[in-house]
Amino acid sequence: MSSSVKAMIAKAWGGPETLVYEDLALPELGPRHVRIRVHAAGLNFPDTLMIAGKYQFKPSFPFAPGMECAGVVEAVGEKVRDLKPGDRVLATTGHGAFAEAVVTEDRNVFKIPDSMSYEVAAGFPITYGTTYHALVDRGRLKKGEVLLVHGAAGGVGLNAVELGRELGATVIGTVGSDEKAAIVKEYGAAHVINYSTESIKDRVKELTGGNGADVIYDAVGGDAFDQSLRCINWDGRLLVIGFASGRIPEAPANMALIKGCSIVGVFWGAFAAREPEKNRANFAALFSLFQHGKLKPHVSASFPLTQVPQAMQALLSRKTTGKVVITVP
Ligand SMILES: NC(=O)c1ccc[n+]([C@@H]2O[C@H](COP(=O)([O-])OP(=O)(O)OC[C@H]3O[C@@H](n4cnc5c(N)ncnc54)[C@H](OP(=O)(O)O)[C@@H]3O)[C@@H](O)[C@H]2O)c1
Incomplete structure (x- = not known):
């Protein structure tokens, strides 16, 4: 069953000020899909390139930017084995994470350690x-x-x-x-x-x-x-x-x-898509370092979903350090 959620949406190539907060239809859940209720999403420099039409991958309009998020699994496709509704996860999404919910492939979704907050997890996978x-x-x-x-x-x-x-x-x-x-x-x-x-x-x-x-x-x-x-x-x-x-x-x-x-x-x-098993092993190593207190992810600023444009401006002004995170109510 498809549904729509509130999202920060691009309808034409442009700067952060061109994004609008509107309803976005989520795709039908395919057999290997996972739908995640987003609690927080990580902002990345490439998000600013993507909305400007300057990134390698150009989604069709309308789309929500946002390449990574953390939240709770809401639903899974019939072929998904290792994830279930209620799991706390982080995920990469390609785009679409600046929304109340997002659909992505199961190979992009990782259960997070109990000690990892959604805010930290949201900004973890890509960088x-x-x-x-x-x-x-x-x-x-x-x-x-x-x-x-x-x-x-x-x-x-x-x-x-x-x-x-x-x-x-x-x-x-x-x-x-x-x-x-x-x-x-x-x-x-x-x-x-x-x-x-x-x-x-x-x-x-x-x-x-x-x-x-x-x-x-x-x-x-x-x-x-x-x-x-x-x-x-x-x-x-x-x-x-x-x-x-x-x-x-x-x-x-x-x-x-x-x-x-x-x-x-x-x-x-491209590496994560071509070599998912090796990527999964890398994440296991990263989670282990985090759980042993060796990594301290630094979030310097967080903005609510409605303020994605301000978050992007802050990143582009070179004022932020570490990660900028978008929180979703
Ligand atoms: N290859 C990959 O797989 C991959 C994956 C993720 C990201 N990336 C790329 O990595 C780069 C950084 O991404 P990020 O998310 O870490 O961005 P970020 O947090 O904004 O960091 C970029 C850094 O670049 C420096 N910088 C120098 N000139 C700049 C300018 N004209 N405008 C903005 N920043 C400038 C800034 O430091 P100072 O102010 O100290 O100079 C800033 O801290 C991007 O080009 C992104 O596309 C590549």
């Missing part, structure tokens, strides 16, 4: 999932290596600092303003560089005795990427996560040759 996959599967980060994280106070960035520390790396974080340095240090960075006033290349060389960083986690792109190629160690891995600066950089191939380094693409959503 931690991406970062674990990036550092462990793609970056092969080893104990004792130097990890350089750009945009280190942001959603994926702060997770990279924290997981890098847990994996035994020496972490150097970069930020765009001095106010963000404290949280990056608190989460485990040995050093913080302010890239609006300092040269990333010069400082990283100085901090690593001229060697450069072994693994670079780049969610910023633009100038940060260009400088990364000039301060990466021999056999380094430059992880291409995203382009929050707004510029997709181009890499001169001779730099990869001279440095003997690899430029490694990371697309967590």
Whole structure:
């Protein structure tokens, strides 16, 4: 049976101010579908790209943005085995999470530890999932290596600092303003560089005795990427996560040759769809770290569902740190 719920809806490509709070029809429940009553949803930079028509995937109108949420299972399709109504879960949804309820595939849904609140769980899967996959599967980060994280106070960035520390790396974080340095240090960075006033290349060389960083986690792109190629160690891995600066950089191939380094693409959503079992194992590892008190997800701001546009503006103004969460009454 289909039903409709209140949601924050995009009806045309545009900025946060173009979203409207209206009824949205939920799809029929397919055999592998799970319907979740949303308690909270996580905001991600790609949500702002999706409503502007600048994301890889363009849903048809009208649609609710929102790629991740936490809540309670309301109903499951006939082929769903491991989930039942009443389960506390988090989920990735592609889009649709900025709503009272959402329908997603069972492979995207994970039961959450009792000690994990809905607010924390809502902002957990995309940034931690991406970062674990990036550092462990793609970056092969080893104990004792130097990890350089750009945009280190942001959603994926702060997770990279924290997981890098847990994996035994020496972490150097970069930020765009001095106010963000404290949280990056608190989460485990040995050093913080302010890239609006300092040269990333010069400082990283100085901090690593001229060697450069072994693994670079780049969610910023633009100038940060260009400088990364000039301060990466021999056999380094430059992880291409995203382009929050707004510029997709181009890499001169001779730099990869001279440095003997690899430029490694990371697309967590595609990985999760192609390798669901490996993704599930990654989540088991992440939940275990959380339950042992090794991860402290940082939510710097929360907004009610009707204020998704304000939440997006706050994210885009670079004022927030860690995650921004949308709460649903
Ligand atoms: N590859 C994947 O699978 C994957 C998955 C999730 C996210 N991503 C990508 O990762 C990036 C970050 O996402 P997020 O959700 O962590 O975003 P976020 O919380 O907004 O963090 C982005 C960080 O980028 C920095 N930044 C530099 N220039 C910026 C600018 N012009 N506008 C906004 N921020 C700027 C900001 O730090 P300062 O102010 O300190 O500079 C900010 O903390 C996005 O490009 C996103 O698409 C990729």
